[in-house]
Amino acid sequence: MLVTIIAGARPNFMKIAPIVHAIQAENAKGKNIDFRLIHTGQHFDKKMSGDFFEQLGIPEPHANLEAGGGTQAEQTAAIMVRFEQELLANPTDLVLVVGDVTSTMACAITAQKLKTPVVHVEAGIRSNDWTMPEEINRLVTDSITNYFFTTSAFANKNLKETGIADDRIFFVGNTMIDTLLKNRNRFTAPPIWNEANLTEKGYLVLTLHRPANVDQEQNLKLLMNEIIANSNGVPIIFPVHPRTAKNLQGLGIYAPNLHFIEPLSYLEFNYLVERAKLVVTDSGGITEETTVMGVPCVTLRDNTERPETITVGTNELIGTDPKAIAPAFGKLFKGEWKKGGIPELWDGNTAVRIVAHLLEIGIKG
Template sequence: MLIDIIAGARPNFMKIAPIIASIRDAMEAGNDISFRLIHTGQHYDKKMSGDFFEQLGIPEPEINLGAGGGTQAEQTASIMVGYEKLLLENRSSLCLVVGDVTSTMACAITAQKLHVKVAHVEAGIRSGDWTMPEEINRMVTDSITNYFFTTTEIANESLRRTGVTDDRIFFVGNTMIDTLLKNRAKFIKPNIWTDLNLNEQKYIVMTLHRPANVDEEGKLKKLIHEIIDNSEDLPLIFPVHPRTAKMLEGLGISHDRLHMIEPLGYLEFNYLVERAKAVVTDSGGITEETTVMGIPCMTLRDNTERPETITIGTNELLGTDPRSIKPAMTKLFSGEWKKGAIPELWDGKTADRIVQHLLKIKA
């Protein structure tokens, strides 16, 4: 069985690394399974892509579709054209997509139209917010998926409500956490740690990239100033996403505690997260990592596709109103932030469970 593993953007890489390792183990054990890694080229900035392959031990992709930048429609079209050509020349047994980026949806559609079955890792998660491109990607992908690998029982219920039968749902856990636990002892101290003489629990990590937060200059400025004004005397470490960097160019935001730096590699970034007082973010994946590492997390979004990080973990959903930051910071600094726990099956063995199911599927 030849499986296409699709990777297109930074969030995918942490999810595919343990799957590749588990497939290799199954191959060495003599099982009829193999893979080819397909990089769609959706993210092509080295810090947003290349470093992850090196740090996580992901092999060089056999195929790079070179989709590059452009609008959502342009990227989708480019990925579909490239992947269709590949499948017509060399058909695979199964297309395995992960997460909710454009590449996930585009390759799932292309595979199904050529009668190649689709498996979706991280299936069933929903935010309910149709303004998010990722939500559309999730809904479309799950509507044409054959095999659903899920992170929580919440995702299972979401799929059942749409008519997916239990025999196609596989509750396996979270491959992001496989990667986190495998690499936790290998985290790398970034230069900013030494440059600023940082100390554990004595700084806050920030990430912002979603349109609702960064596309309006006035709102972005208010958010950052609220974080600065209510973070006591702690340094704020802000690895800036390329999308956000473009918006910040003309705003002239500066403060002696605000340190805007280039995007970090996976091992460097999580070194900072693991030792932070808290994380302020609008990312989804980071809320999962902070939950497992027990770090307080403030999410600047009005909804989340990962409710378990709130009901079980260390995350709180603040919304996108800058005024929500002050009470959350007050709660943090008063020592009243919840401790949280780790969701079921987020144990570092998810990829092994996925591969065992794939061996039985024989697509």
């Protein structure tokens, strides 16, 4: 059985790495399974993609579609056109997509048009916020998926409520946590660690990239000012996403404890996260990593597709109103943050379970 695996953007690489490794392990045992890895090129900055292949031990892709840049529509179209050519030249038994980026949706549509079954890893998660491009990608992908691999009971429930049969849903856990646990002992201090004289639990990590937070200059400035004002003077380390960097220009935001830095590699970023006093973010994936590492996390969003990071984990959803920052930070600095736990099956063995199910699917044909 040949499985074509799609990776397009930074979060995808953490999710596919353990699946690739698990397929390689089964193949070495003589099992009838192999993979073809396709990089759509959705992210083309080296820090946002290239380093991940090296650091996570992922082999070079069999093909790079080089479909980065442009509007959402242009990128979707470019990926579909080029992936269609790829599939026609290299037929496969299954197309495996992960997460909720543009590549996920575009490749799922293309595969189904060519009558190739689709496997969706991280299926069923929902924010119910249609203003997010990722939510559209999730809804479209899951509406045409054949086999659903899920991270939580919430995702299972979402799928069942849309009429998906139980025998097509596989609750396997979270492959991003497989990658985190496998690489935890390899985390590497970035240059900012020494440059800013950082100490364990003595600084905050900040990431922002969602339109609701960064596209309106006044709101972005208010958010930044509130974060600075309530930081108790501890260093704030802000690896700046390219989208955010563009919008920060000209705002004149400055504080002696605020450090703008370039995007970090996976191993460097998680070195900072693991040792942070608090992570402030609008990313979904980071909330999963902070939950497993037991690091307090504040999410600047009005909704989340990962509620288990709140009900079980260390994450708190506070919305996008800058006024919500002061009470959240106050709770942290008073030592009143919840302890949190680890969601079910987030144990580092998700990819092994996925490949076992893929082999079962291959046998059934």
